Amino acid sequence: xxxxxxxxxxxxxxxxxxxxxxxxxxxxxxxxxxxxxxxxxxxxxxxxxxxxxxxxxxxxxxxxxxxxxxxxxxxxxxxxxxxxxxxxxxxxxxxxxxxxxxxxxxxxxxxxxxxxxxxxxxxxxxxxxxxxxxxxxxxxxxxxxxxxxxxxxxxxxxxxxxxxxxxxxxxxxxxxxxxxxxxxxxxxxxxxxxxxxxxxxxxxxxxxxxxxxxxxxxxxxxxxxxxxxxxxxxxxxxxxxxxxxxxxxxxx
Amino acid sequence: xxxxxxxxxxxxxxxxxxxxxxxxxxxxxxxxxxxxxxxxxxxxxxxxxxxxxx
Numbered sequence: 001x002x003x004x005x006x007x008x009x010x011x012x013x014x015x016x017x018x019x020x021x022x023x024x025x026x027x028x029x030x031x032x033x034x035x036x037x038x039x040x041x042x043x044x045x046x047x048x049x050x051x052x053x054x055x056x057x058x059x060x061x062x063x064x065x066x067x068x069x070x071x072x073x074x075x076x077x078x079x080x081x082x083x084x085x086x087x088x089x090x091x092x093x094x095x096x097x098x099x100x101x102x103x104x105x106x107x108x109x110x111x112x113x114x115x116x117x118x119x120x121x122x123x124x125x126x127x128x129x130x131x132x133x134x135x136x137x138x139x140x141x142x143x144x145x146x147x148x149x150x151x152x153x154x155x156x157x158x159x160x161x162x163x164x165x166x167x168x169x170x171x172x173x174x175x176x177x178x179x180x181x182x183x184x185x186x187x188x189x190x191x192x193x194x195x196x197x198x199x200x201x202x203x204x205x206x207x208x209x210x211x212x213x214x215x216x217x218x219x220x221x222x223x224x225x226x227x228x229x230x231x232x233x234x235x236x237x238x239x240x241x242x243x244x245x246x247x248x249x250x251x252x
Numbered sequence: 253x254x255x256x257x258x259x260x261x262x263x264x265x266x267x268x269x270x271x272x273x274x275x276x277x278x279x280x281x282x283x284x285x286x287x288x289x290x291x292x293x294x295x296x297x298x299x300x301x302x303x304x305x306x
Contacts, residue, residue, distance in 0.1 A: 203276075
């Protein structure tokens with residue numbers, strides 16, 4: 001179900017990643033202000049955008065779950081948030097490296113963009129402990145969905161609030177003036193963004209395939225065990241596995 | 253701050269890209285380990301079924 005289109009996606013990700021790296025190092029001109037260190041921009045900003053969109057997507061999938069009660073939407077939401085958290089770690093580390101090179105500090109506490117991203121990251125760090133503290137699968141999925149929707153709504157609100165803030169030294173990329181990027185830089189940035197988006201979708205699908213296979217395997221094992229138990233209690237040959245198996249919490 | 257010279261900026265750029273690469277490789281490696289565990293479990297199920305069939 002989930003593995004459909006995974007191979008072409010993976011191939012497209014590799015192609016776009018290669019193209020992105022080539023453009024970053026061999027095509028995009030050096031930034032007049034920051035010089036070579038600005039090359040981190042093509043990694044850090046797409047990572048941040050994709051991570052934030054992943055959080056929002058997790059919220060949208062959680063809405064789908066609450067509307068349909070289909071556990072596959074819960075799984076999709078969980079994987080999107082989990083993967084976005086991994087990317088967010090990358091955003092924080094690459095951002096710190098860039099800050100150290102450009103500003104001379106690993107972290108600047110009076111910079112709204114940095115602090116707001118950290119708040120979002122810490123907020124989503126609570127998602128997994130909340131989720132796995134509940135044993136009942138249905139309740140686990142429901143509570144996690146409510147969290148994902150609330151936190152997902154907080155992401156754009158937070159983004160707008162930071163934009164409205166008066167003082168900032170963090171460079172603006174997506175603005176009405178196009179972030180003052182020359183054409184070569186803009187092209188490189190958009191290719192990097194597409195590459196990062198494709199990588200996210202590929203890894204998301206890959207994890208979904210793995211999770212789905214794990215669930216199916218557990219269900220089969222339980223059904224088999226139940227049928228074997230039935231067979232031995234009757235004293236005859238084991239009957240074919242027909243027993244229904246309750247849903248399993250994610251990560252169990 | 254003035255732009256860093258290439259040799260110094262290069263270290264930061266390399267560090268950032270290595271961090272990203274490490275994250276992706278780690279993620280894929282963990283996922284590959286999980287998939288191989290599932291494969292082993294499928295094999296054990298096959299063996300169990302074979303034993304019951306004998």
